[in-house]
Amino acid sequence: AQSVTQPDIHITVSEGASLELRCNYSYGATPYLFWYVQSPGQGLQLLLKYFSGDTLVQGIKGFEAEFKRSQSSFNLRKPSVHWSDAAEYFCAVGPVGGRRALTFGSGTRLQVQP
Amino acid sequence: DTGVSQDPRHKITKRGQNVTFRCDPISEHNRLYWYRQTLGQGPEFLTYFQNEAQLEKSRLLSDRFSAERPKGSFSTLEIQRTEQGDSAMYLCASSLAVADNEQFFGPGTRLTVL
Numbered sequence: 001a002q003s004v005t006q007p008d009i010h011i012t013v014s015e016g017a018s019l020e021l022r023c024n025y026s027y028g029a030t031p032y033l034f035w036y037v038q039s040p041g042q043g044l045q046l047l048l049k050y051f052s053g054d055t056l057v058q059g060i061k062g063f064e065a066e067f068k069r070s071q072s073s074f075n076l077r078k079p080s081v082h083w084s085d086a087a088e089y090f091c092a093v094g095p096v097g098g099r100r101a102l103t104f105g106s107g108t109r110l111q112v113q114p
Numbered sequence: 115d116t117g118v119s120q121d122p123r124h125k126i127t128k129r130g131q132n133v134t135f136r137c138d139p140i141s142e143h144n145r146l147y148w149y150r151q152t153l154g155q156g157p158e159f160l161t162y163f164q165n166e167a168q169l170e171k172s173r174l175l176s177d178r179f180s181a182e183r184p185k186g187s188f189s190t191l192e193i194q195r196t197e198q199g200d201s202a203m204y205l206c207a208s209s210l211a212v213a214d215n216e217q218f219f220g221p222g223t224r225l226t227v228l
Binding site: 004032034036041042043044045046049090092094095099100101102103104105106107 | 118145147154155156157158159162164169170172205207215216217218219220221222224
């Protein structure tokens with residue numbers, strides 16, 4: 001079965017600093033990969049997605065992610081973090097193996113210091 | 115279209131009571147999903163519909179849970195004889211029936227079982 005690991009439960013960065021959130025997946029083939037963001041009390045908003053082609057994908061709010069097949073990783077990056085980026089970030093894979101559902105990691109909570 | 119909507123946003127109930135949640139997907143989306151999210155975790159898949167047909171159910175969906183999508187538009191999720199362990203955020207998502215399966219999430223219904 002597929003799985004998603006986000007090794008960092010909580011990250012704190014200073015406003016204006018760069019950010020990288022890690023995501024590793026386990027699946028026999030290349031799945032579709034997603035990053036979502038969730039603000040407190042809110043649903044999930046899609047930041048970006050990877051299906052095929054260029055391994056560096058651009059998303060909304062200045063985020064990008066790079067797919068590395070050899071490392072089974074799909075890390076999220078932002079060159080300069082804003083205070084409004086404080087939220088929880090989830091990496092997800094799917095659909096795989098005929099299942100339509102997304103499989104999510106446990107999330108990384110981002111705190112931004114002024 | 116304003117996206118996926120869910121009602122109510124919050125529900126407090128006593129153990130043993132029945133509760134029902136509603137989800138209205140994006141109007142042209144024929145797939146509808148239910149996920150459950152507990153504190154500090156990523157969303158976990160419960161079930162999904164394509165049009166009015168319920169095509170997949172997770173093992174998380176015990177016999178106390180039932181979901182319907184009677185006319186292929188809105189969906190309801192009912193929990194009978196609620197337990198404290200049912201306390202969670204219940205998220206609804208919708209998508210088009212295309213390969214990438216990009217899912218759009220609603221704001222969720224937060225259930226608290228006392």
